[in-house]
Amino acid sequence: MKYHKLVENAVKPTGFWGKLMIRSMNKGHHALTDWALGYADIAIGCRALDVGCGGGRTVQKLCDAVGSGKVYGIDYSPLCVEKASKLNHKNILCGKADIRQASVSALPFDSDSFDLVTAVETYYFWPDKLGDLKEILRVLRSGGRLVLVFEMLEDKTNPNKWKPVEQKLGIKAVSEEGVKEMLLRAGYQNIRTHIREENGWLCATAEKE
Numbered sequence: 001m002k003y004h005k006l007v008e009n010a011v012k013p014t015g016f017w018g019k020l021m022i023r024s025m026n027k028g029h030h031a032l033t034d035w036a037l038g039y040a041d042i043a044i045g046c047r048a049l050d051v052g053c054g055g056g057r058t059v060q061k062l063c064d065a066v067g068s069g070k071v072y073g074i075d076y077s078p079l080c081v082e083k084a085s086k087l088n089h090k091n092i093l094c095g096k097a098d099i100r101q102a103s104v105s106a107l108p109f110d111s112d113s114f115d116l117v118t119a120v121e122t123y124y125f126w127p128d129k130l131g132d133l134k135e136i137l138r139v140l141r142s143g144g145r146l147v148l149v150f151e152m153l154e155d156k157t158n159p160n161k162w163k164p165v166e167q168k169l170g171i172k173a174v175s176e177e178g179v180k181e182m183l184l185r186a187g188y189q190n191i192r193t194h195i196r197e198e199n200g201w202l203c204a205t206a207e208k209e
């Protein structure tokens with residue numbers, strides 16, 4: 001019962017179980033995010049956006065990495081915006097971070113305005129994956145990079161690995177080839193994938209021409 005309530009709140013955290021889920025995501029995605037940010041090529045002074053920012057830990061990590069730069073976070077869950085803002089309140093106060101409620105499908109930002117966009121463990125939930133990848137491409141600057149991060153990677157040796165979560169949440173684990181193809185179709189260039197074999201994690205990076 002507790003497990004089910006918690007897992008349900010990965011989609012759009014809300015209420016008591018949402019708060020617990022946010023705490024658990026901040027903790028549980030810490031190592032995954034650190035590993036993937038190693039492929040982000042973060043430049044001092046860059047302008048970064050974390051899509052589906054959840055409890056805001058990735059925003060916090062990006063703030064530490066961008067120096068004089070600025071970091072935005074968006075999430076469509078008001079509770080996530082509240083919790084991520086609380087975690088990043090010092091950076092928000094000094095103008096280094098900005099967290100907003102928004103959907104990945106309609107980003108409240110100008111075109112060509114970000115050097116880096118990250119999206120950790122959120123792609124599965126997006127309503128229109130191709131359109132949403134194009135929306136991210138719109139806000140990236142020429143040469144800007146998207147970093148997509150996944151824990152739910154299909155395992156050919158264990159096809160049922162993600163079945164309980166997939167059935168519970170109505171989502172699908174990704175494949176390396178499937179992610180590459182979507183990025184290509186959305187118009188990205190220099191698409192690269194990295195797999196951390198010991199955990200089965202996937203990080204895909206792609207750039208705007």
Ligand SMILES: C[S@@+](CC[C@H](N)C(=O)[O-])C[C@H]1O[C@@H](n2cnc3c(N)ncnc32)[C@H](O)[C@@H]1O
Nearest residue numbers: 012025029052054075076077103104120122125
């Ligand atoms: C599993 S959580 C991951 C949160 C965070 N990135 C992390 O790694 O801890 C998925 C997040 O994506 C957000 N999300 C899902 N669909 C979204 C959408 N269409 N637009 C914006 N945020 C979305 C959810 O509200 C949730 O906070």
